[in-house]
Amino acid sequence: MLAVSTANTKQFQHMFPVEVSTVISILTRTPDVIKGLVADLDETWLHAREEEGTWSPHEIVAHLIFGEQTDWIPRMQIILSDQENKTFTPFDRNGHFQIASGRSIEALLHQFEELRKENIHILLAADVTIDDLRKTGIHPAFGPVTLGQLLSSWVVHDMTHIYQISRIIAKQYEVEVGPWKEYMGILNR
Amino acid sequence: MLAVSTANTKQFQHMFPVEVSTVISILTRTPDVIKGLVADLDETWLHAREEEGTWSPHEIVAHLIFGEQTDWIPRMQIILSDQENKTFTPFDRNGHFQIASGRSIEALLHQFEELRKENIHILLAADVTIDDLRKTGIHPAFGPVTLGQLLSSWVVHDMTHIYQISRIIAKQYEVEVGPWKEYMGILNR
Numbered sequence: 001m002l003a004v005s006t007a008n009t010k011q012f013q014h015m016f017p018v019e020v021s022t023v024i025s026i027l028t029r030t031p032d033v034i035k036g037l038v039a040d041l042d043e044t045w046l047h048a049r050e051e052e053g054t055w056s057p058h059e060i061v062a063h064l065i066f067g068e069q070t071d072w073i074p075r076m077q078i079i080l081s082d083q084e085n086k087t088f089t090p091f092d093r094n095g096h097f098q099i100a101s102g103r104s105i106e107a108l109l110h111q112f113e114e115l116r117k118e119n120i121h122i123l124l125a126a127d128v129t130i131d132d133l134r135k136t137g138i139h140p141a142f143g144p145v146t147l148g149q150l151l152s153s154w155v156v157h158d159m160t161h162i163y164q165i166s167r168i169i170a171k172q173y174e175v176e177v178g179p180w181k182e183y184m185g186i187l188n189r
Numbered sequence: 190m191l192a193v194s195t196a197n198t199k200q201f202q203h204m205f206p207v208e209v210s211t212v213i214s215i216l217t218r219t220p221d222v223i224k225g226l227v228a229d230l231d232e233t234w235l236h237a238r239e240e241e242g243t244w245s246p247h248e249i250v251a252h253l254i255f256g257e258q259t260d261w262i263p264r265m266q267i268i269l270s271d272q273e274n275k276t277f278t279p280f281d282r283n284g285h286f287q288i289a290s291g292r293s294i295e296a297l298l299h300q301f302e303e304l305r306k307e308n309i310h311i312l313l314a315a316d317v318t319i320d321d322l323r324k325t326g327i328h329p330a331f332g333p334v335t336l337g338q339l340l341s342s343w344v345v346h347d348m349t350h351i352y353q354i355s356r357i358i359a360k361q362y363e364v365e366v367g368p369w370k371e372y373m374g375i376l377n378r
Contacts, residue, residue: 176341
């Protein structure tokens with residue numbers, strides 16, 4: 001598996017350089033994609049997990065909200081600011097549990113949609129140039145990271161959680177599909 | 190990896206038995222989810238692949254169309270019919286290339302949406318009972334399979350391709366994310 005993975009990385013290196021317009025186009029659609037995956041889903045499925053200690057679709061939406069509040073845009077603002085200390089506040093991977101607690105999925109989806117809209121607005125207003133994409137902040141674990149890395153990670157982070165929700169849904173029918181399991185990549189990772 | 194996978198399977202066995210209402214609720218939303226992921230995506234991304242020999246988002250939508258035309262509902266109809274020979278026609282995994290060829294993503298998304306609507310209609314009209322879910326047809330590779338297995342596979346198949354499209358999009362920024370790659374499950378399978 002690792003060998004294949006390395007080969008792919010080489011083959012596709014720098015396939016697409018990060019462009020703010022593409023980032024915005026993808027980030028804009030995520031709330032609808034997530035809503036399509038989870039709105040009106042049975043309550044039992046909303047709280048289903050792949051395994052103990054992993055997140056449910058309901059918690060993933062809360063995590064996306066928390067990211068909008070504390071991660072992507074606040075870090076962009078640190079990078080683009082004139083402040084001396086550009087170290088990011090560490091992201092709290094448990095920060096969303098309080099957001100999720102006792103709230104309906106509709107309320108969470110609505111909040112995510114609104115926050116994402118506001119953040120896209122802030123990103124647009126920042127009028128990020130190619131030079132800006134090379135500016136850096138200090139990630140608490142990685143050290144210096146560029147704005148381009150931050151923005152492309154925001155997109156990939158959305159994809160990671162779309163991928164996770166689709167996996168959680170598929171997982172609930174892992175036994176029900178019977179022999180078809182063999183053909184379903186999502187059940188055979 | 191295999192050991193973990195087996196453990197999960199045991200833990201979640203028969204978590205949710207297949208129910209037609211849930212199947213319909215999930216299948217109904219897939220066209221919107223796919224549209225959210227690919228509509229207005231840059232042309233280069235629509236034709237991007239994870240690696241040689243795998244499908245692009247554009248081809249995946251065509252494959253979903255081909256499934257609506259030749260796979261799920263036609264097989265359900267064989268299972269529920271009175272015909273003696275209940276062997277399914279083998280599914281052509283290359284059948285979608287002709288559908289994809291020269292067509293815009295908008296045309297493909299529209300066709301998928303329409304076919305899915307019609308098929309949900311046929312599924313609703315079939316008024317499938319719990320007894321029906323146990324009826325069988327003959328899969329060309331697996332032998333006897335039940336209608337319940339077919340319908341849950343239809344759902345998991347949708348999820349497999351949502352998961353695949355989110356992976357293809359993420360892959361394009363594999364290098365751009367820099368050190369964040371380590372945190373992105375979707376880039377570290």
